[in-house]
Amino acid sequence: MALRGLPGVGAVRCGVVRCCAVWWRLAQAGPARLVGRLVAAVTALAVPVVLAGFLAAGPLQPGWAQPAAVTTVLLGGGR
Structure with a gap:
């Protein structure tokens, strides 16, 4: 089976959909529990940014x- 498009685009799309779902839930929650909603909103923004930074600085190098x-x-070629 051939890859369609760029590898990883599906993962990015999935992440975007998840963030949108979190933001939608936060918007629909109403005015109650403001602190919890703010923490969830900041986390929903921070986690993808931190993950992207980590991946760019480490595993993708x-x-x-x-x-x-x-x-x-594991392949039997060393040590």
């Missing part, structure tokens, strides 16, 4: 997993 060498050991 070339050779990031090399210090662990797990794939090399």
Whole structure:
């Protein structure tokens, strides 16, 4: 089966849908529990931003997993 579009676009789309669902629920919650709604709103914004920053700084960098060498050991090519 061939990949359609860019890999990861589906994951980004899923994340966007989840954030929209959280924001929709927050908007429909009404004026009660303002502090809880604000915490949820900040979290809904912060988690994707922090995750994207972590991925860009670490796992998406070339050779990031090399210090662990797990794939090399599992494939029988080292240590």
